Amino acid sequence: MATETLLPLELIDKCVGSQIWVIMNSGKEFTGKLLGFDDYVNMVLTDVTEIDPAEGNTQLPKILLNGNHICMMVPGGDATEVLEDE
Amino acid sequence: MATETLLPLELIDKCVGSQIWVIMNSGKEFTGKLLGFDDYVNMVLTDVTEIDPAEGNTQLPKILLNGNHICMMVPGGDATEVLEDE
Amino acid sequence: MATETLLPLELIDKCVGSQIWVIMNSGKEFTGKLLGFDDYVNMVLTDVTEIDPAEGNTQLPKILLNGNHICMMVPGGDATEVLEDE
Amino acid sequence: MATETLLPLELIDKCVGSQIWVIMNSGKEFTGKLLGFDDYVNMVLTDVTEIDPAEGNTQLPKILLNGNHICMMVPGGDATEVLEDE
Amino acid sequence: MATETLLPLELIDKCVGSQIWVIMNSGKEFTGKLLGFDDYVNMVLTDVTEIDPAEGNTQLPKILLNGNHICMMVPGGDATEVLEDE
Amino acid sequence: MATETLLPLELIDKCVGSQIWVIMNSGKEFTGKLLGFDDYVNMVLTDVTEIDPAEGNTQLPKILLNGNHICMMVPGGDATEVLEDE
Numbered sequence: 001m002a003t004e005t006l007l008p009l010e011l012i013d014k015c016v017g018s019q020i021w022v023i024m025n026s027g028k029e030f031t032g033k034l035l036g037f038d039d040y041v042n043m044v045l046t047d048v049t050e051i052d053p054a055e056g057n058t059q060l061p062k063i064l065l066n067g068n069h070i071c072m073m074v075p076g077g078d079a080t081e082v083l084e085d086e
Numbered sequence: 087m088a089t090e091t092l093l094p095l096e097l098i099d100k101c102v103g104s105q106i107w108v109i110m111n112s113g114k115e116f117t118g119k120l121l122g123f124d125d126y127v128n129m130v131l132t133d134v135t136e137i138d139p140a141e142g143n144t145q146l147p148k149i150l151l152n153g154n155h156i157c158m159m160v161p162g163g164d165a166t167e168v169l170e171d172e
Numbered sequence: 173m174a175t176e177t178l179l180p181l182e183l184i185d186k187c188v189g190s191q192i193w194v195i196m197n198s199g200k201e202f203t204g205k206l207l208g209f210d211d212y213v214n215m216v217l218t219d220v221t222e223i224d225p226a227e228g229n230t231q232l233p234k235i236l237l238n239g240n241h242i243c244m245m246v247p248g249g250d251a252t253e254v255l256e257d258e
Numbered sequence: 259m260a261t262e263t264l265l266p267l268e269l270i271d272k273c274v275g276s277q278i279w280v281i282m283n284s285g286k287e288f289t290g291k292l293l294g295f296d297d298y299v300n301m302v303l304t305d306v307t308e309i310d311p312a313e314g315n316t317q318l319p320k321i322l323l324n325g326n327h328i329c330m331m332v333p334g335g336d337a338t339e340v341l342e343d344e
Numbered sequence: 345m346a347t348e349t350l351l352p353l354e355l356i357d358k359c360v361g362s363q364i365w366v367i368m369n370s371g372k373e374f375t376g377k378l379l380g381f382d383d384y385v386n387m388v389l390t391d392v393t394e395i396d397p398a399e400g401n402t403q404l405p406k407i408l409l410n411g412n413h414i415c416m417m418v419p420g421g422d423a424t425e426v427l428e429d430e
Numbered sequence: 431m432a433t434e435t436l437l438p439l440e441l442i443d444k445c446v447g448s449q450i451w452v453i454m455n456s457g458k459e460f461t462g463k464l465l466g467f468d469d470y471v472n473m474v475l476t477d478v479t480e481i482d483p484a485e486g487n488t489q490l491p492k493i494l495l496n497g498n499h500i501c502m503m504v505p506g507g508d509a510t511e512v513l514e515d516e
Contacts, residue, residue, distance in 0.1 A: 005122045007130070011122075026457075037437075044438055062504070068498060069501045071155045072110075073150040074149050076147075092208045093209075094208060095214075097236050111197070160235050177275075177293060179294040180295065240326060243286070246321050247320060263360060266380060267386075268380070268388075283413050329368060329370060331408040348447060349446060353468065354466070355474050416495055417493065417496075419492060
């Protein structure tokens, strides 16, 4: 059972190079490929889609997201294409 | 009486592998099994239900929650199935 | 006069095992017995009442409150039964 | 001119034992005597008045305010009785 | 080109003794002379004007602003009297 | 594939001397040339435009932005003139 433990930074580290889905505290949502992160959970994403059902999605080539304002990260890009890594 | 003391990280550590109920500062609520956490109270949950009375619940296989935005954690998954650990 | 000084963590430490009243930044309010805390002012409460004048109070056996989102702590449980400790 | 410099913690330190006026990020306001503080600007106040023009003031014997949520501190208790310390 | 680099704390340090314009995250705005600051970007201002177009400006002799809640700092006091320091 | 990794501070460091687009947590947006930054992602910008579709843009010669309140940074100034740096 001990092998089931998964630390937050381990989960993020497994996602480098893969699609993730990030929900900011303000409600903004992004999907993109995770290029890197640091101990503050700041993240660099590439090939980013800002998801905005009201005004339409926006494509951005590369962004930095401040870890302070990231509320939740879901591996796999969005709820329909989730990563099963164990 | 001194044995009654329970540090925050001790409480979280006891919950690894068990169901918890997490309420974010934004009002979002999640239940799921706690896979791991770190000193910033970032948490990895698996078999997650995002509880949304208005729009219906969402199932997510695995998420990272930013400790900055976690307001409250209740051991036991929800108010109706609480963990009595002493 | 120097003896009047009271550091924040000293005040919290005096409250371990006693009733406190906690007001979160979001407006949520809790009373309960303080079981423990850490340097980030994260707190573990037991025998908790979440005070909600609009929807009614909720009883919770044990919770973790994130120090980041605690706005104010009042020793004594609520405004009517305050602790006079000097 | 160099003597005009006043560091934040120096200003707070000068206020220990005196009346201060604290405005929280949420808009809550308190006046009271500062009993102590720490490096996170957490503060312990005594003989506190929570100022609430809408619902009336509340007296509290002793409170802890989380430095995270303190927006502004004015030496002197309120805008009408300010401390002139130079 | 390397000489063009200006670190955040260098910019603030240059402003000690000068007028600055501070915009808080809540929307509050202050102008005043910067007396000091620390690594958390907490600031002490003197001869302060709280700018409030709706309810009128307020004069305050000395205040502490919590760096956590400072959103933006503009050297020069306000947009009309900016500091040109290079 | 390992060379694809890009750490947050590496991305910011590449942007020093270039145009960036910064979106604050409050919704404020700025474009300008990045003069410097620190480990807290505080940033100094020069030749700044505060973008405000409602009230019109404002020019500011130099500002400090608090990293705490920066939500997102996009290299390249705005969505229409993005930096392709690999």
